[in-house]
């Protein structure tokens with residue numbers, strides 16, 4: 001694809017993107033555990049420009065990149081991604097006239113690849129033998145070293161990723177919880193880069209406020225707890241083989257985990273029972289929030305995020321029967337209904 005040559009930053013286009021990102025609804029989800037009524041709160045971040053939480057980061061990194069001069073009109077944007085980030089940079093980047101190249105492990109859902117192509121990005125599949133996720137990052141770095149005018153967002157290392165959530169997701173949660181007459185006691189989110197859990201917790205805990213902040217990982221692949229890649233899991237978008245540099249575990253509370261099968265069953269339940277179009281990591285995050293409510297007390301206000309929708313998982317286990325297990329939470333949960341504020 002030919003490079004677009006532009007001289008000036010199109011601020012009207014940036015504002016157009018900003019109008020499509022963030023300000024997602026906050027849901028109050030009512031359910032029963034062993035017959036007892038409970039509730040958790042969740043940001044419905046499927047309602048973003050490309051349908052995922054990563055649009056917040058892409059929009060903010062592109063805007064910050066222009067502001068600092070690190071990103072210039074006509075540059076290529078090159079990133080390693082397990083999918084949603086690539087889709088978000090493809091959409092935001094193309095809207096700003098950039099060439100987009102995404103390095104992505106080749107075992108992630110086909111919908112992700114097709115969406116990136118549809119948004120005009122070049123996708124380079126990276127096999128396990130080529131290094132998988134870490135190989136994707138190395139290849140993006142090597143491409144930037146060998147080519148001119150390349151902007152690397154470096155989502156796993158870029159503080160602007162955290163800032164995106166400190167400036168948007170966190171304040172939205174606080175404002176919207178007040179509409180339910182509530183204040184957050186805890187926030188929990190599955191860790192891909194850690195941008196969401198770090199940014200939201202920094203905002204909610206500002207000026208010494210006491211709010212718990214829990215990273216979440218797959219029980220089948222506890223990289224955060226062990227410090228290295230271990231096991232395998234089906235919760236695409238989280239636990240990418242290593243601990244990202246922007247994730248400061250010493251600033252956070254203990255790691256919460258969720259089995260991938262339980263997360264699939266929860267995501268299916270949210271979809272079948274409540275009509276909420278969510279992906280597998282949303283199921284994991286809701287399980288994390290429900291487990292914290294049981295630990296913290298039934299009136300605790302526990303908030304999480306629903307990072308993306310079911311549409312990228314039509315070819316995955318999300319759309320097949322998943323066997324229940326005795327150690328899952330889902331057999332004891334009955335989802336009742338939700339209300340929402342904007």
Ligand SMILES: Cc1ncc(COP(=O)(O)O)c(C=O)c1O
Pocket residue numbers: 052053054082083084085190191192193194195196197236237238279281282307308
């Ligand atoms: C589906 C999904 N869930 C959760 C996350 C994790 O978000 P973060 O990178 O902010 O930790 C991602 C990140 O790519 C994702 O794609």
